[in-house]
Amino acid sequence: MDKDILLTQLQRVPKHKKDILKNQFINKFIITDTEYYQNYVNVGDGYFLWCCFKHQGHLSTFSTNEFGSVLNSIDTKNVLLFWDYYISQDIMDLGRNELFHCSKQFLVxxxxxxxxxFYVFDETLKWVVISTHEQQNEHGDTGFVIKLE
Known part of the structure; x- marks a missing residue:
């Protein structure tokens, strides 16, 4: 992880737009009426939003080294992203509280x-690419994609 890139080279989405986009993202992709989600919101560390995804659309998994090709296969030039992994309290809070945008190529x-x-999507909210720290299947894949179309 490179804290300098996170703090100096990413552009933050303005608060009014961030609030709208994050709420739309949560409403579209996340199950919010569970104890786990409430712990995610209120406790923080140790809880991950990707554990609350709705089972909808087409879901596929991928390995870490396939992230670039997976993202490049999606027809978008710019992406939105946030994260919720605990490295330090300030980095976790930054990822959870902000929404960033950058070019897809910059991210790759x-x-x-x-x-x-971390969670990557665009304003269409038709897909999300998630990179996790845990294996999602018996093949050791740590990422998954949800496409609603």
Whole structure:
């Protein structure tokens, strides 16, 4: 992870737009009426949003080294992203409380700068790419994609 890239090279989405987009993201993709989600909101560390995804659309998994090709297969130039992995309290809070935007290529080129457990999507909210710190299947894949179309 490269804290300098996170703090100086990513652009923050303005608060009014961030609030709208994050709420739309949560409403579209996340199950919020569970104890786990309430712990995610109120406790923080140790709880991950990707554990609350709705089972909808087409879901596929991928390995960490396939992240770039998975993201490049999606027709978008710019992406939105946030994370919820605990490296330090300030980095976790930054990822949970903000929404960032960058070019898809910037993200692919700087993938190792980002914490694990991050979420990438665009304003269409038709897909999300998630990188996690835990294996999602018996093949050791740590990422998954949800496409609603």
């Amino acid at each position: 080129n700087n993938l190792s700068a980002f914490p694990q457990d």
